[in-house]
Amino acid sequence: MMPLAINQATTRPQWTLKEAIAGYAKAGVRGIGVWPDKLRECGLAEAKRRLAESGLVVSSYAGGELFVKRDGAVQPDDVAHRLVDEAAEIKADCLVCVVGGLPAGSRDIAGARMRARDRLAALLPRARAAGVPLAIEPVHPMRAADVSCINTLDAALDLCDALGTGVGVAVDAYHVWWDPALSAAIARAKGRIVSFQLCDWLAEMRALMDDRGMPGDGIIDLSALTKQVQAAGFTGLPEIEIMSARDWWKRDPNEAVRICVQRFAAIRSS
Amino acid sequence: MMPLAINQATTRPQWTLKEAIAGYAKAGVRGIGVWPDKLRECGLAEAKRRLAESGLVVSSYAGGELFVKRDGAVQPDDVAHRLVDEAAEIKADCLVCVVGGLPAGSRDIAGARMRARDRLAALLPRARAAGVPLAIEPVHPMRAADVSCINTLDAALDLCDALGTGVGVAVDAYHVWWDPALSAAIARAKGRIVSFQLCDWLAEMRALMDDRGMPGDGIIDLSALTKQVQAAGFTGLPEIEIMSARDWWKRDPNEAVRICVQRFAAIRSS
Secondary structure, three states, X not given: OEEEEEEHHHHOOOOOHHHHHHHHHHHOEEEEEEOHHHHHHHOHHXXXXXXXXXXXXXXXXXXXXXXXXXXXXXXXXXXXXXXXHHHHHOOOOOEEEOOEOOXXXXXXXXXXXXXXXXXXXXXXXXXXHHOOOEEEOOOOHHHOOOOEOXXXXXXXXXXXXXXXXXXXXXXXXXXXXXXXXXXXXXXXXXXXXXXXXXXXXXXXXXXXXXXXXXXXXXXXXXXXXXXXXXXXXXXXXXXXXXXXXXXXHHOOHHHHHHHHHHHHHHHHHO | OEEEEEEHHHHOOOOOHHHHHHHHHHOOEEEEEEOHHHHHHHOHHHHHHHHHHHOOEEEEEEEOOOOEOOOOOEOOHHHHHHHHHHHHHOOOOOXXXXXXXXXXXXXXXXXXHHHHHHHHHHHHHHHHHHOOOEEEOOOOHHHOOOOEOOOOHHHHHHHHHHXXXXXXXXXXXXXXXXXXXXXXXXXXXXXXXXXXXXXEOOOOOOOOOOEOEOOOOOOOOHHHHHHHHHHOOOOOOOEXXXXXXXXXXXXXXXXXXHHHHHHHHHHHHO
């Protein structure tokens, strides 16, 4: 089996969680990244049963809009609490924390960053008690306003330094590849990378959302990045996550997953 | 008169250079940012005559695709040479250097950055001799692949440190607003900011290209940024530059310029 996970965002429009579990297991990968809407649609008990039967590891549980929604509405605490509890139930390797951008009407990104830190600090005791590592995901600066105000790996590591144990980082190639400080930041992250996600950045990218590329089809040196992340002590399952409205979401999901596996094999051996 | 310039990209589809010179002067601003295609369409002699008659300062001359074109083709040296010479002819305060992204087929952004540094070093003697300051513009990381591999103000300042006199930076709010290191980088840039461009980042931004907002319509704290840039010794004309395919490019350009002036007055007084 390939030491690889597929994030179910890769087959979002095509497959339910049950179908994704079956499809990924059949393709010979070892893990799955799970999304809350898909988990809730399936039902927790059924999902746990299917996951156990499949033998798949849950490499990540996706915590988007954690503290602020895309429309700028501030989330109540129970949104994040529920995500931690669900991540524990499905034994996820981590809860990926995409903290949210600016509250509606705000022009204060520094303030948004301080509030994200405070809310992560408040969430942390529950996550530690549940045994769920928090993985702070730096998100590409083009989504600083609406998806996350944490936009560099160094900024995420500064938060880890401030917050203590139980918090690490999620390194997603798509979000961090451009950063001139990336190599140094990955070295700084030693022992604290709890999620590693791969996709490619297409030279001909057309849309701000959901236009990610299959590894190998773009301009990121994913082989070098994978080596750097492993040298920084990452021992989890690399996870391919491709949101692709114009291409992969329109294809047969079995084909998409098969090609993910092929491309990851090429990355590993290069 | 308002201590402000308008970059002619703001009225790109509506006005020729001659029309922009007349329209901006009539609106009571002091400067204009000029684009090469518009200058060449007008003709150098005619442009110089109109600029002199108008009394407008040329706050910047736009040097895009300086070393690598958007399609990844590497530019010959004479492209940058001609831009320096034209900037000198129209007495521009600076040549804004947007160096280009990755050459076609490359996955080596570190290499692209080294080549940009080397080509700037090679261009610098001609720029110094012509009396044209080079303004290295850090470009938003979402355009790292195709517009510029220089993506943070600190990266631009590192280049300035390496290159010596005759080189500064262009601070464009749109490109740098998200950077957690921005305040420190602006302070570091003291005395080296040779161009300052303003527009806004729309919370509801829809497109990767040409979807910039009128100052005041988005989420950047332009008042605080302007104060920081001035505290760092910038004494040139702030320049409003709004590429807006869905809104301002469809309006009466006289209205767009009038509102630019109003919004800048509000930024200055807040």
